[in-house]
Amino acid sequence: MTYKINVKNIQGNILTGFSKDFQSFMFLKFTDTVEAKRWLKDITPEVATVEELQAFKDLFKLTKKRRGTELGTVQATWMNLAFTHSGLQALDVSQHELDSFPEAFKAGMKARANEIGDVGTSAPENWIEPLGSKDIHALLIFASDSPIELRKYIMRHATILESYPSIKIEFLEDGMDRADQPGHEHFGFKDGISQPGIRNFTQPANPENPDQGIPGQDLLHAGEFVLGYPSQIPxxxxxxxxxxxxxxxxxxxxxIWTVDGSYLVFRRLRQDVPAFRKFVEHTAEKLGISKDLMGAKIVGRYASGAPLESSDAQSRDAAMLPQQDPGLRCPFLLDDKNINNFEFGEDEEGKIVPRASHIRKTYPRDQGGEESRTQTHRMLRRGIQFGSSYRPQIEGFYPHGADTEYPQDRGLLFLSYQSDIERQFEFVQQSWVNNPDFPEKGDGQDPIIAQSPAGEFKMPLPTQGGCPVHTLSIKHFVTTTGGEYFFQPSIHALCILAG
Structure with a gap:
């Protein structure tokens, strides 16, 4: 089925993604409706659209291809805007319309903590203020290729806000790609690899399957991510x-004005890098395997991004899995045609990729023959790292930490777009990530992002050749330190909200 996606009306970060190395997130509070509406009318023309981002990316690719380098290519700075339910209320949206929003969005992330597993050290009472507060009304997302240009743009908007004294900046968080390991999150693994394709938007690039973008990337209907379009059949x-x-x-x-809009989930996830590294090293030594392979068993990919499932010709034999990261010596494994071109159906027992590994928990693919249903729980992820990279040689001295009270404060600013927070983000967290009996009873929780009231949980690690199953005791490596649910309206809807 062919249908047209209104790329001129949809905010750019939703379908295209900013894909910028430097980003900032400005959280705002409104205390006067009239001023808030005037401010919104003032800045709406600057909100970047999918059409603009796609045109920029096409020009960037064309320039890079001709020159053979990113040096001297085009650069850009973008802005997008989203609101909480209390923010829409502060903009004087009618009570009838406010009541028509789904329960998860109306309640906010803090109130849904038990549903998504934010307990123990991740409980809202431990979050950085004012994240999770009803005083958060809006989120400005800034992104740029240049840290200097990003600062200029933020200062420009800070100056605009001086003309609206009733609008307060409640919190400002900076995110940036790691200079020492570009594209890798703080545990050292390539991030943002497996994203769903979008029908009538993502170009099919698999000659063997017109229903895929790059090989292994199924094209899903746009309504899974943007309101007002066809959705997936489970x-x-x-x-x-x-x-x-x-x-x-x-x-x-x-x-009705939510058409061409999307729900945004924002989470601030702190990563305990020293603890993760020590666990991987200790467990690898105990099991007699390499650190590379141990990390890959936990995550489901090697650090380079090379998939554990199809890392080389012998990958169907768990005994032949490479001890060293194969992506370093075989870069072709990281090509678009290889990096996502695998399923889990031929490894139902999890001997190659443990059923509790991070990528299998968050996206089980064809596990159990449920691929059509699985695809109704996908999200478009737009995360970026925050804080300084961990360097053991200067442990304890991180002058550029994200929070001066926590000198080792580093992690991921998780952003995801979806058309239904409960069916997509919350379902993945509750039914897959935190569920010790998914996909099979006793499989354990996600070893990376799951939370457990006991503070420690078990992860079975199947082995080959009839050897006994190893059971790993895993402590938390990731802690939620704040988050919220937002709605990111269309350009037309922003005009309506501005009156």
Missing amino acids: EADPEHDGPNPNPGENSHSGP
Whole structure:
């Protein structure tokens, strides 16, 4: 089915992604509705659209291809805008329209802590203030290729806000790609690899399957991520290999003006890098395998991004898995045609990729023949790192930490876009990540991002050749330090909200 996506009306970070090395997140509070509406009317023309971002990316690729380098290519600075439910209330949205929004969005992330597993050290009472507070009304997302240009743009908007004294900056968080390991999160693994493709937007690039972007990347209907478009059908089509390609009903949520908008989940996740490294080293030594392979068993990929499932010709034999990261000596494994071109159906027992490994917990693919249903829980992730990279030689001295009270404060600013917070983000957290009995009873929780009231949980590690299953005791390496649910309206809706 062919349908047109209104790329001129959808905010750019949703479908295209900013993909900038430097980003900042400005959280605002409104105390006067009239001023807030005037401010919104003032800045709406600057909100970047999908059309603008896509045109920039096409020009960037063309310039880079001709020159053979990124040096001297085009640069840009972007801004997007989202609101909490209390922010929409502060903009004087009618009570009838406010009531029509879904429960998760109305409640906010703090109130949904038990549903998504934010307990113990990750409980809202331990979050950095004012994250999770009803005083957070809006989020400005800034992104740029240049830290200097980003600062200039932020200062420009700070100056604009001086003309609106009733609008307060409650919190400002900087994110940046790691200069020492570009594209890698703080544990050292390549991040943001497996993203769903979008029908009628992502170009099919697999000559063997027109229903995929790059090989292994299924094209999903736009309504899974943006309101007002066809959505996925959870039931499989017996005549089709892969998720059901037929269009479901158009996604809808809240007032009629939410069309072309998307729900944004923001989470500030602190990573305990020293503890993770020590655990990997200790466990690898105990099991008699390399640190590279041990880390890959936990995550589901080697640090380079090379998939554990299809890392080399012998990957079907768990005994032959490479001890050293194969992506370092075989760069072709990291090519678009290889890096996501695998499934888990041929490894149902988890001997190659443990069923509790991070990438399998968050995206089980064709596990159990449920691929069509699995694809109804996908999200578009737009995360970026915060804080300084961990350097053991200067441990205890990090002058550029994200929070001076926590000199080793580093981690991931997790952002995801979806059309249904409960069916997508919350389902993944509750039914997959934190569920010790998914996909099979006793499989354990996600060893990277799961939370457990006991503070420690078990992860079975199947072995080959009839050897006994190892059970790993894993402590928390990731802690939630704040977050919120937002709605990111269309350009047209921003005009409506501005009156």
